[in-house]
Amino acid sequence: MEDALLLEMTRSSLTRGVTVAVDLSDARDRELVEAIARGEEEAFRGLFGRYAPTALALARRVVRQPFLAEEIVQEAFLAVWRNPAGFDRQRGSVKAWLMVMVHHRAVDAVRREESQRRRAEESQRSDPVVVLDHADQVAEAVGAPQEREAVRNALGGLPEQQRQVIELMYFDGLSQSKIAERLDLPLGTVKSRTLLGMRRLRSAMAGLER
Amino acid sequence: MRDHGRIEELIAVRALDGLDGEEAEVLAAEMASHGPSCEECRRLEVEYGEVAGRLAFALDPEPVPAGMEDLVVGLATGSAARLSAPAPGERRARGRGPGGVRLRPLVAVAASIVLFAGGLAIGAIATGGNENEIPSDARVVAFQAEPGAGTLSVAYTPGESGVYIVGADLPALPAGQVYEVWMIEGETPIPGPCLSPAADGSLVAFIDAELATTDVMAVTVEPETCSTAPTTTPVFVADLTTA
Numbered sequence: 001m002e003d004a005l006l007l008e009m010t011r012s013s014l015t016r017g018v019t020v021a022v023d024l025s026d027a028r029d030r031e032l033v034e035a036i037a038r039g040e041e042e043a044f045r046g047l048f049g050r051y052a053p054t055a056l057a058l059a060r061r062v063v064r065q066p067f068l069a070e071e072i073v074q075e076a077f078l079a080v081w082r083n084p085a086g087f088d089r090q091r092g093s094v095k096a097w098l099m100v101m102v103h104h105r106a107v108d109a110v111r112r113e114e115s116q117r118r119r120a121e122e123s124q125r126s127d128p129v130v131v132l133d134h135a136d137q138v139a140e141a142v143g144a145p146q147e148r149e150a151v152r153n154a155l156g157g158l159p160e161q162q163r164q165v166i167e168l169m170y171f172d173g174l175s176q177s178k179i180a181e182r183l184d185l186p187l188g189t190v191k192s193r194t195l196l197g198m199r200r201l202r203s204a205m206a207g208l209e210r
Numbered sequence: 211m212r213d214h215g216r217i218e219e220l221i222a223v224r225a226l227d228g229l230d231g232e233e234a235e236v237l238a239a240e241m242a243s244h245g246p247s248c249e250e251c252r253r254l255e256v257e258y259g260e261v262a263g264r265l266a267f268a269l270d271p272e273p274v275p276a277g278m279e280d281l282v283v284g285l286a287t288g289s290a291a292r293l294s295a296p297a298p299g300e301r302r303a304r305g306r307g308p309g310g311v312r313l314r315p316l317v318a319v320a321a322s323i324v325l326f327a328g329g330l331a332i333g334a335i336a337t338g339g340n341e342n343e344i345p346s347d348a349r350v351v352a353f354q355a356e357p358g359a360g361t362l363s364v365a366y367t368p369g370e371s372g373v374y375i376v377g378a379d380l381p382a383l384p385a386g387q388v389y390e391v392w393m394i395e396g397e398t399p400i401p402g403p404c405l406s407p408a409a410d411g412s413l414v415a416f417i418d419a420e421l422a423t424t425d426v427m428a429v430t431v432e433p434e435t436c437s438t439a440p441t442t443t444p445v446f447v448a449d450l451t452t453a
Contacts, residue, residue: 041283041287044283049279053271054266054271055266056271056272058269060272061269070275070278073282074281074282078286079434082406083385085385086385086388088385091259092256092260095264095267096260096262097259099263099266099267100259100262100435102266103227103263104227104435107227108436108438111401112400148270151267152268155268170226170227170265171265175228175230176228176230191223194219198222198225198226198258201261
């Protein structure tokens, strides 16, 4: 069953020229999403068990409020339950789809807070900001599974300047203009560093299993 | 072959949710100019989306709090009342952060609301507790919409945090699309939650926000990943300054 699905997806990927690998893990995820579409609670629990811990880590990292992070993860999984057809198998892996949903909600929450806080903290906006290098924090985990190591290696393999903007954007939820402001860089420099970094990550992750 | 340099740059930033509002509009315009059948555009979106999703796995997984799985499953299946998770009141008190958005146990909230064709009536009907009821002195404003778009109303108490969005007869959206709520202050749209109506076209949601500075609320149809700025014309608009 999984092999047949794998073959089908591989063929589909090759046809589309999408340079991503497909593996049995994603085949399993896709089966879970299909089962969720049929209303199977156990499949929903299965997907939750597989990815809620990472989703929670991501949400907490971005919003830095544990209970808000839980709400974000809750909301993302409920979105999966309510609309499993939202997953388009032509557009990538289940795990990436899920994490993108979590990240988007987390960033929305951060920016909403920021917007509400803006008026009250207008005077503090020009204060110097200490930019933390989160690479060590991200990379210091012990005993990470193979995928985590591979992603960390990909991230750690970026030139420092590229990694910095990508981490500020992804893990801190800052927009490109905020990053430019924080690092006192031209916006164009932030854009080009982001693009170059993302290209490198894409290459480094192209061979990873889904 | 068309040049995709600009689009690639914007897609890469958008994948990380780093686009500002104006740039999101630029990307939407660029994508529109390439048309929906642009294979290269789609390939870039897929590949950078995959990279962004994978970056989450650089983080160590966090232990999921006891009861959270049961709570989420219970909310999904409508059996949350049977769960041993923290009580809704407790979660709300702990979880309420400025601007935080959450969907409440929808079944319980929906039970407290009755929709009529001509307007919105609110009352407690066998709810699990007062915490899920909309206050009787809430201000209710109906959204304006084109015929056939369904009905949508917002209920809130001026000066207090907490906004209910209630809809009926909402048409099902195409796969991959959701309704996104915007709270517009002057000319600045502040993104609210992304919502999907139930199979019967009904919708109930709670936004943990305060509308004192909101002039207009609007709802657009957006990709299910939600947008940081509206990318389509609003299908619902409510003017809170004149209501």
